[in-house]
Amino acid sequence: MINETFNIEHLEKKLNIIFNSKDLLLEALTHSSYINQHKENNHNERLEFLGDSVLQICISEYLYKNYPDKSEGELTRLRSLIVCENSLYEISISLELGKYLRMSKGEELTGGRDRISILADSVEAVIAAIYLDKGIEKAKKFIISNFRDIIGRAINNQIILDYKTRLQEVIQQKGETLISYKLLRFEGPPHRRKFYTEVVIDNTVRGEGSGYSKKESEQNAAKDALDNLEVIYE
Structure with missing residues (x-):
């Protein structure tokens, strides 16, 4: 049996954030398949929805403030390169989110812990959990810190959507x-x-x-x- 308390504490160290609500972070790590096998009602899809918006506004604000020479069209293009599934997947790999996710045995056996879409969505859910637990400034700090390299590559035209x-x-x-x-x-x-x-x-x-x-x-x-x-x- 997985020691979820230990996993949460271990992930908090990786995120450099201690949550007031451990349940909120646990929800961010819960795939929809998990609730079909356990007596729980909450999975991370609603948090994904919120996290996407938080990510979009934080990256938009960062680009707007730091690149005043860029036009609206250029800013939009850069944001689309930065806020995409491939980038989110890259962040999830760096944080090793796959090993902390809660999912059904069936989902796990079919490669769920390595699936690009699931890992990318989990990053958005974690961002939402940080935002709800700590506020926008902490969420912004987390986003910019983790996306800094991706932002740099986007600015230097080094990202190709393959x-x-x-x-x-x-x-x-x-x-x-x-x-x-x-x-x-x-x-x-x-x-x-x-x-x-x-x-x-x-x-x-x-x-x-x-x-x-x-x-x-x-x-x-x-x-x-x-x-x-x-x-x-x-």
Whole structure:
């Protein structure tokens, strides 16, 4: 049996925050699958909702104050790079949140502790728990401290949203291995040629995408596949 009190205290040290309400942090670490096997009503989805908003406003304020030369469009683009699932996943790995999560045995056996979406959502839930327990300033300090490196990479154009790698990770978690990209057609003049690609997973078309290079069309096909597979893999 997991010693949850010990886990909470251990995580508090990693977060550098001592919670007034341990139950609030525990809720942030509780996946919806867990309550189906235990007599509890609260899981972390509502906290995820709140944490997303807290994260958005804190990153928006930081960019606004620290980069006065950036236009509204540039700030929006930077925020989208910083506040994305890949970034949240990266933070969750650095904090090792996966080993603190409460989830059903079935979810755990199917790779739940390593699933990108679950780990990313848990970061938002923890941010909300910090905000509710300690207030906006403490939440802001936590966010900027943990996202500082990601913010720097976004400013320096070092973040690439690699949907192909992400899709590969997702299908490997489910034991599927056969993935391929097929160029369907291209159209337009040589200087402005548009490519259309489909992605096939285990002999089934899972997504389609287009772009003005083969690489872009494959990335968009992978993104479409991830969107289409959400119900299957979540």
